[in-house]
Amino acid sequence: MDAGMILEWVIKSVVMVLMLTGGFAYVTLFERKVIARIQVRVGPNRAGPQGVLQPIADAVKLIFKEELTPAGADKKIFILAPLITVLPALTVLAVVPLGPPLNLFGRTVNLFLTDINVGVLYIIAITSISVYGITLAGWSSNNKYAMLGGLRATAQMISYELALGLAIVGPVILAGSMSLVDIVDAQRPMWFAVLQPAGFVLYFIASLAEVNRAPFDMPEAEQELTAGYHSEYSGMKFALFFMAEYIKMIAVATIGATLFLGGYLGPFVDRFPILGPLYLVAKVVVWLFVMVWVRSALPRIRYDRLMALGWKVLFPLGLVNVLVTALIVVLVGG
Amino acid sequence: MLQEYLPLLIIFLIALLVGIIAMLLGYLFGPKRPTRRKSAPYESGMVPYGPGRRRMSVRFYLIAVLFILFDIEVIFVISWATVVRQVGVPGLIAMAIFLGLLEVAHLYAWKKGALEWE
Numbered sequence: 001m002d003a004g005m006i007l008e009w010v011i012k013s014v015v016m017v018l019m020l021t022g023g024f025a026y027v028t029l030f031e032r033k034v035i036a037r038i039q040v041r042v043g044p045n046r047a048g049p050q051g052v053l054q055p056i057a058d059a060v061k062l063i064f065k066e067e068l069t070p071a072g073a074d075k076k077i078f079i080l081a082p083l084i085t086v087l088p089a090l091t092v093l094a095v096v097p098l099g100p101p102l103n104l105f106g107r108t109v110n111l112f113l114t115d116i117n118v119g120v121l122y123i124i125a126i127t128s129i130s131v132y133g134i135t136l137a138g139w140s141s142n143n144k145y146a147m148l149g150g151l152r153a154t155a156q157m158i159s160y161e162l163a164l165g166l167a168i169v170g171p172v173i174l175a176g177s178m179s180l181v182d183i184v185d186a187q188r189p190m191w192f193a194v195l196q197p198a199g200f201v202l203y204f205i206a207s208l209a210e211v212n213r214a215p216f217d218m219p220e221a222e223q224e225l226t227a228g229y230h231s232e233y234s235g236m237k238f239a240l241f242f243m244a245e246y247i248k249m250i251a252v253a254t255i256g257a258t259l260f261l262g263g264y265l266g267p268f269v270d271r272f273p274i275l276g277p278l279y280l281v282a283k284v285v286v287w288l289f290v291m292v293w294v295r296s297a298l299p300r301i302r303y304d305r306l307m308a309l310g311w312k313v314l315f316p317l318g319l320v321n322v323l324v325t326a327l328i329v330v331l332v333g334g
Numbered sequence: 335m336l337q338e339y340l341p342l343l344i345i346f347l348i349a350l351l352v353g354i355i356a357m358l359l360g361y362l363f364g365p366k367r368p369t370r371r372k373s374a375p376y377e378s379g380m381v382p383y384g385p386g387r388r389r390m391s392v393r394f395y396l397i398a399v400l401f402i403l404f405d406i407e408v409i410f411v412i413s414w415a416t417v418v419r420q421v422g423v424p425g426l427i428a429m430a431i432f433l434g435l436l437e438v439a440h441l442y443a444w445k446k447g448a449l450e451w452e
Contacts, residue, residue, distance in 0.1 A: 006344075013345035017352055066365045071373045083353045090349035094342055114341040121412060122342075139387065143375040147387060155394050158401040165408035172415040231376055236360025240353060304451035307397070311449045315404070315440070319433055322411060326418050330426050 012113050017090050024246045025055035030285075031246075031292045038296045065235040070142055073232065077140035082233065082240035085133030088126045089247040095119040096254055097181045099264045099276030111264075111277065112181065120168055120178040123255060124161070127210065130244065131157045137241070138229035149228025152303065153212060159310040160209035160216075163202055166318025170199035171259045173325050184263035193260040198321045200260045202314060204290075207252040209310065211245065214295035216306055253287035254280070261287075396448050407436050 029044065029051065036043030044051035069078060096119075099111035116122060131154055138150015172178055174195060175186035183192075193200040209216040225231070230241045257263060261283050264276035301309070375382045414421070414429055443449060 006340075009341040009344050010348075013341065013348045016345065017348050021352065063359050063363050064365075065360070066367065067360055068368065068373060070375045071370075072375070079357070082357070083350065086353045087346065087349050090352065091342065091345050094345050113345060114338045116338050116342075121409075124412075141375070142385075142387060144377065144388065147390075151390055151394050155397045158405075159397060162401065162404050162408060165405070165412065169408075169411050169415045172412060173418050176416060176419055178412070178416055226376065226378060235364050236356050239360075240356060243356075307451055308449065311400075312444065316437070319437065322415070323430060323433065326415070326426055326429065329418050330422055 008109075009113065013094075016093065016113060020090055020093070020247050020250065021243065023250050024243050025059065027246045027250060027288060028058070028242075029054050030288065031295075034289060034292045035296045038293070059239070062236055062239045067235040067237060068232070070232045072142035074140040074142070077136050078232075079237070081133050081137035081140060082237045082244075083133075084136065085130050085244040086240045086247075088129040088133075089244040089251060092123055092126045092248075092251045093254055095122050095180050096258050097184055097263060098280055100269060100273040102273050115179055115181045118178050119180040120172055120183075124165055124168065127164075127248075127251075128158075128161060130248065133244070134229050137233070141229075141232040143232050145225045145227070146229050146231045149225045149231065152225075153229055156212070156216065156306060156310070157210055159307060160206045160314070163310060163314035163318050164206040164210055166315070166322055167199045167203035167206055168259060169318075169322045170196040170325050173322070173329055180258055180263075184258060184265060187262045187265060191260065191262045196260065196321075196325065198317065199325070202318055202321065203256055203260065206310075206314060207256060208291065208294065209306070211248040211252055213249065213291055215298040215301045217300060249288060249291060250284065253284045253291070257283040257287055393451060400443060400448065404436065404440070407433075 032054075033043040033051070044054040047053040047057040069075060094113040095116055097110070097112040097115070101108050101110050103109075134153045134157070135150050138146045138148075138153070141147070171183050171192045174192055175183040177183065177186075186192075208214075230238055233241060257280060264280040266275060266279035269275050269279065410432070411429070414425065418425065
């Protein structure tokens with residue numbers, strides 16, 4: 001370990017955090033545009049050509065907003081909660097390879113921040129931390145809507161985390177490793193979505209619930225809870241919750257593409273490594289489009305049915321999927 | 335050995351810095367004119383009554399306890415998943431027994447009504 005490596009890590013970390021915050025800004029615009037088109041509207045088109053400056057206008061507006069702290073709120077936790085929510089969202093992608101090693105400035109640069117041998121476990125652990133932020137936000141606001149929203153979000157996220165964890169086991173069994181780099185390499189012959197169709201569908205559904213997206217957005221059901229756990233948040237504190245939600249969308253899409261859709265793999269990627277990140281971005285954009293499409297097409301699911309789906313359908317399905325996958329791998333030698 | 339975990343610490347600090355900068359921007363540039371009405375808890379325009387933190391349904395505790403139980407199971411499954419090929423059939427049988435026992439617990443909780451919301 002020398003100063004050069006530390007410098008490389010710092011640069012990569014800064015690039016990754018900036019990419020995610022920039023990506024967040026444009027995912028909000030992407031979502032508004034796509035939903036507008038689906039609803040036969042135009043969407044934001046005033047700030048800049050085709051509305052490309054809309055996220056910047058939103059950010060400036062939010063910076064100059066008054067921040068309210070409700071009376072009776074637990075001030076320290078109230079301020080800490082947005083930070084706890086946004087931290088895991090920004091750091092979860094650190095173990096995901098964004099492309100094959102590149103030759104830059106005369107040295108080989110790996111396009112991942114770090115390759116730890118428990119990468120999958122790291123992802124599961126880090127995504128769980130954001131539950132704390134949401135629970136504490138709901139609790140510290142001293143608001144009934146926020147409290148209910150926070151409780152619902154907690155119960156929902158921990159319930160779907162089981163299904164999510166079991167869905168991730170499939171690729172781990174097939175690759176025989178928890179490192180995301182090895183999992184991508186193991187998909188050279190075939191994408192794991194083909195070998196693991198049940199796991200893929202399970203991951204998609206559970207990840208929607210995990211990031212509180214429609215049709216599982218009960219924690220922030222506008223009609224009954226105004227905004228759920230962030231009812232009392234305004235200005236930049238609200239922006240941090242919003243940021244966490246959208247960055248988590250990008251994160252689950254990237255992780256899903258890495259685990260099931262071959263990550264950065266694609267035609268000619270070995271001859272032109274620079275194509276790797278482009279393939280990954282293309283897969284993530286398609287995944288995000290499907291998430292937005294689902295939001296505009298499906299009505300919100302009722303809370304008791306949501307919990308029943310998680311505990312009575314997805315969790316047993318995940319167990320069966322794991323056992324069947326392991327059985328085939330052991331007997332056939334897959 | 336632990337060297338590959340150092341970048342995680344670095345990105346954690348940088349992410350924390352970004353979050354703090356964002357909150358500071360709002361703190362520096364936002365107006366601060368609180369009034370008693372403004373800082374009252376928001377209840378869709380109604381005058382708020384009663385405490386904001388109420389007793390919560392016991393269902394949530396139940397879900398949390400069940401989650402801990404089954405999440406530990408998932409952790410065991412993941413650590414076994416990396417060595418499925420090495421441990422082979424004996425490992426598979428052991429895991430099937432383990433998962434079978436936990437599925438019995440799951441079915442028990444299900445039939446007892448721990449997973450029902452009414």
